[in-house]
Amino acid sequence: MTRKLYSLCGSDRARPFSPHVWKTAMSLAHKGLDFDTVPIGFTEIRAIEDGATNLVPLLRDGEKLVKDSFEIALYLERTYPDRPALFAGEGAMAISRFVEGWSQATLHPAVTRIIIRDIHDRLDPVDQAYFRESREKRFGTSLEAVAESGGSSLATFSEKLEPLRHLLKIQDFLGGATPLFADYIVFGAFQWARIVSPQRLLQPGDPVTAWFERCLDLHGGLGRSVTAA
Incomplete structure (x- = not known):
């Protein structure tokens, strides 16, 4: 299964900069979960995943779409409880x-x-x-x-x-x-x-x-x- 993390960037697509996306990238790495970064610009956000969000981060984990960095962290904690904890209680x-x-x-x-x-x-x-x-x-x-x-x-x-x-x-x-x-x-x-x-x-x-x-x-x-x- 390939996870996708939609990530805000500028003209250099190799330099994602969104603070909220970085929260999620670090959370995925903390859990030891592989993911692919999908770079997008501000004006492309509304077109991703059939208009699923107007903000990033947006995570696709298999069939599941999750938005908002805190909600993604909660989702990762619930879905992968055997991995290192993000909240510890x-x-x-x-x-x-x-x-x-x-x-x-x-x-x-x-x-x-x-x-x-x-x-x-x-x-x-x-x-x-x-x-x-x-x-x-x-x-x-x-x-x-x-x-x-x-x-x-x-x-x-x-x-x-x-x-x-x-x-x-x-x-x-x-x-x-x-x-x-x-x-x-x-x-x-x-x-x-x-x-x-x-x-x-x-x-x-x-x-x-x-x-x-x-x-x-x-x-x-x-x-x-x-x-x-």
């Missing part, structure tokens, strides 16, 4: 929901402002037009104005990591001695920036940097299979 699942909320509310908006122009510049022209229109509608201002605000977002970015930094001073992963899905949630945000933008969000000597390097090495170096921008 109800408590870890609940904590992962909190981590997802923190990542979406704190990390993603800041990262978006920092790298938004880099994302745009790496897209095909048809996707650039879509990206500009959709992001300007979301932010209520021009793409250039959002990008200009990225400087202040970068200047204060390290402060936003303090809860994560505090934890990683005392343990190697959010999951403890070994990673869980909570790690992949946060990893996705940093991997997104690493692949798309030459701007560096993490500094040497930071416990968060050390954790990110450990995550890049997981599963045979899956995270390093795409080089940094």
